[in-house]
Amino acid sequence: MDFLDKIGIFLITLGLPFFLSGTVGLLRFPDIYTRLHALTKADNVGLGLIILGLAFQADSWLIVARLLLIWLLVLIASSASCHLVASRAMQNKIKPWSSP
Amino acid sequence: MADNNTTRQSPLVRRVLRRFLFLALIWLVLCGSEQASWILGLPAVLIAVLISLMLAPYSEFSFSFSGLCSFIPFFLRQSSLSGFDVMRRALAVQPDINPGLVPYTTFLPQGAPRIFFVNTISLLPGTLSAELHGNEVTVHTIDKDLAIWATIQNLELRIAYLFRIGPPVEVKK
Amino acid sequence: MSLVHILFALILLLAVAVGMIRIHFGPTAADRMMAAQLFGTCGVAILLLLAWGLNTPVLLDIALVFALLAALTTMTFVRRAW
Numbered sequence: 454m455d456f457l458d459k460i461g462i463f464l465i466t467l468g469l470p471f472f473l474s475g476t477v478g479l480l481r482f483p484d485i486y487t488r489l490h491a492l493t494k495a496d497n498v499g500l501g502l503i504i505l506g507l508a509f510q511a512d513s514w515l516i517v518a519r520l521l522l523i524w525l526l527v528l529i530a531s532s533a534s535c536h537l538v539a540s541r542a543m544q545n546k547i548k549p550w551s552s553p
Numbered sequence: 554m555a556d557n558n559t560t561r562q563s564p565l566v567r568r569v570l571r572r573f574l575f576l577a578l579i580w581l582v583l584c585g586s587e588q589a590s591w592i593l594g595l596p597a598v599l600i601a602v603l604i605s606l607m608l609a610p611y612s613e614f615s616f617s618f619s620g621l622c623s624f625i626p627f628f629l630r631q632s633s634l635s636g637f638d639v640m641r642r643a644l645a646v647q648p649d650i651n652p653g654l655v656p657y658t659t660f661l662p663q664g665a666p667r668i669f670f671v672n673t674i675s676l677l678p679g680t681l682s683a684e685l686h687g688n689e690v691t692v693h694t695i696d697k698d699l700a701i702w703a704t705i706q707n708l709e710l711r712i713a714y715l716f717r718i719g720p721p722v723e724v725k726k
Numbered sequence: 727m728s729l730v731h732i733l734f735a736l737i738l739l740l741a742v743a744v745g746m747i748r749i750h751f752g753p754t755a756a757d758r759m760m761a762a763q764l765f766g767t768c769g770v771a772i773l774l775l776l777a778w779g780l781n782t783p784v785l786l787d788i789a790l791v792f793a794l795l796a797a798l799t800t801m802t803f804v805r806r807a808w
Contacts, residue, residue: 494676
């Protein structure tokens, strides 16, 4: 039991840098599209690791299933909204930034 | 679920039963093993089945179980790679990016497979689906030097396998 | 163990707070909206961590609702506001 707890903490700790780099990307990247890259990808991996870590600490399978459901929902939500924002930006003729 | 329903319209009873079981499973996950919750849960599931039949009477595509089994590890691996990739680029001293747009023509049919394709592109390393017109997808890449074409094609074939769609040979004009 | 969870939740809250700087600089409405999206994903993670840290399983359900609403907010924004 204690051992599983430690694995859980380890995985959660692993997830944090992804969230932080998502934020860093959101602030440092030059245009909407690149910021979307940072936001969607980094945060999903971060959340995935945290959910995996918490699943190791869960008492019952039902909780694990609920965690998985949450992760799936966030995955669907963020990939769909990422595409929506990007396609709307294209419609609004926002030019992607390109390296000089 | 695993047997071959390649016929377009499986019988109504089967569809209702399948959807009922799926939604009941979700209710179980949401409300746990508390039996009293089914007083509300059973009507909710039945209404949901009814609405799903009204909105999408036929399931046009069927899942292949082995396709799903090979897709999940592929997806998990690719999406964690994409997380690392973005992390590396964001934390580099000078943000390491060289973005550009790449057009891609997909053979996946309209409906669930194509939408699934477009949404998953955004979770693969270095790619983001920016636009969809018919079967033309405009992909925004964070680095033009990445071999994104191969990644996307790999994804496309896996999704075709997942939805039991035949090879693209005849679709191309 | 619960203190560790709360500490992690605080770090994530910091990540959200720093991300909010994007709201100030914009430049487009979508850039500002992205900070809200960040709060969506981080918010779910924070709630989950707190569910363990404070030993309050109800927060799990709130995280679920958060996940659902995160999708709706962006969709509404894209369709109606921008």
